[in-house]
Amino acid sequence: MEFFSESDFETRQFGAQFSKQLKPGAVVCLTGDLGAGKTTFTKGIAAGLGIKYEPVSPTFNLVNAYDGVIPLYHFDLYRLQSTEDLMGIDFDSYLFSGGVCVIEWPKIAYPLLEHYYQVQLLYEGENRRIIIEEVRK
Amino acid sequence: MKVLAIDTATKAATVAVTENGALVGEYTLNLDQPHSQKIMPLIENLLKELHLQVQDMDLFACAQGPGSFTGLRIGIAAVQGLARSVNKPSAGVSTLEAMAYSVSRLTNDCVCPVLDARRSQVYYALYKGSAELIAPSLESIDNVLAQLACLGKRTIFIGDAVSLHQNKIQQSLPDSVLAPEILNVNFAYNVAVLAQKKFEAKQAAKPTPEYLIKSYAEKMGEQK
Known part of the structure; x- marks a missing residue:
């Protein structure tokens, strides 16, 4: 799946569209440089899932939890060093909770994941190419 | 000797009070609700039911791991908090x-x-x-x-x-x-009895988490 976005608004829309295929337990790994739109895309996912609140960047909190029919757990793992650190915030509890996990800076999470969506947000000048792949190990 | 013990390592939230090794009272809930919501009211209600107060306890004990990381933290924090509040000893035992x-x-x-x-x-x-x-x-x-x-x-x-x-x-x-x-359900009575035994043998130590986290991360092919 691929999208071409020319604005934050479109990135958000694509996030909402994409969210329709997310079932309980789904994991979404977002990669992209700073400013590529990872959190914007996540706002779209949240809207698509019917979450009442708009997600904000979890850089400091590590994870933000949002209530919903399917709860949303929004991670930013930039500040953690290793998979062991990730275990230390009880990541597995979120992963197996039946909610949707959206992970920014997912490198240390990959060893714990078997099935996830890989979403790459790539700069193309002012615009973004959003490439989505389903990964099953 | 009166012991107040809890076990929050698994889905069950359980608290027991023993006197000289015999069970005085125990509450156990086995629902999918967060321990952070359940455990303190359970402790409070049990003590009230037994007409006892926190300061009547001689030892506070908990399961310190392995188990749910969040559950263990909640249990260890609760026991350490209670013990400190009345300046009494606390002990952790292996789940x-x-x-x-x-x-x-x-x-x-x-x-x-x-x-x-x-x-x-x-x-x-x-x-x-x-x-x-x-x-x-x-x-x-x-x-x-x-x-x-x-x-x-x-x-x-x-x-x-x-x-x-x-x-x-x-x-x-x-x-x-x-x-x-x-x-197959964890009951806090077991924690109380084991903790007292260790305490009397001078083998008890303050609760510290035993997550076995390092081996978990290594087994999963740790990324750094």
């Missing part, structure tokens, strides 16, 4: 040793407490009477069964992972005994 404790006193067979660690893995240990044959570890259920098959001793399995893996256990170790459901 697995507490689970095995009463059963291992009934039999010469080996007792293997098993807790679900997800991904077909279990936290487990092996006891024979009061001896620890295998220290608390994390392994895939297949490796545990292979290891125990090599030991060749009849084993009683107990804990929340029993029902999850019962077919495998019965196939690999046909003469093993699977504990009935009544024994």
Whole structure:
């Protein structure tokens, strides 16, 4: 799946569209440089899932939890060093909770994941190419 | 000696008060609700029901791991907070040793407490009477069964992972005994009795978490 976005608004829309295929337990790994739109895309996912609140960047909190029919757990793992650190915030509890996990800076999470969506947000000048792949190990 | 003990290592939230090793009262809830919401009201209600107060306790104890990371933290924080508030000692015991404790006193067979660690893995240990044959570890259920098959001793399995893996256990170790459901829920009474025993033997220490986290991360192919 691929999208071409020319604005934050479109990135958000694509996030909402994409969210329709997310079932309980789904994991979404977002990669992209700073400013590529990872959190914007996540706002779209949240809207698509019917979450009442708009997600904000979890850089400091590590994870933000949002209530919903399917709860949303929004991670930013930039500040953690290793998979062991990730275990230390009880990541597995979120992963197996039946909610949707959206992970920014997912490198240390990959060893714990078997099935996830890989979403790459790539700069193309002012615009973004959003490439989505389903990964099953 | 009065002991207040809790176990929040698994789904069950359980609190018990013992006096001189005998049970005075125990509350156990086995619902899918966060321990952060359940455990303090449970403690408060139990004490109230028993007409006791926090300061009447001589020792505060909890299961310190392995188990749910968040559950363990909640339990350890609660016990340390209560103990400090009345300047009394606290003690942590191994979740697995507490689970095995009463059963291992009934039999010469080996007792293997098993807790679900997800991904077909279990936290487990092996006891024979009061001896620890295998220290608390994390392994895939297949490796545990292979290891125990090599030991060749009849084993009683107990804990929340029993029902999850019962077919495998019965196939690999046909003469093993699977504990009935009544024994597979963690009850704080076990923690209280074990903690008092250790305390009196001067082997007790303040609760510190034993997550076995490092081995978990390594097994998953840790990324840094």
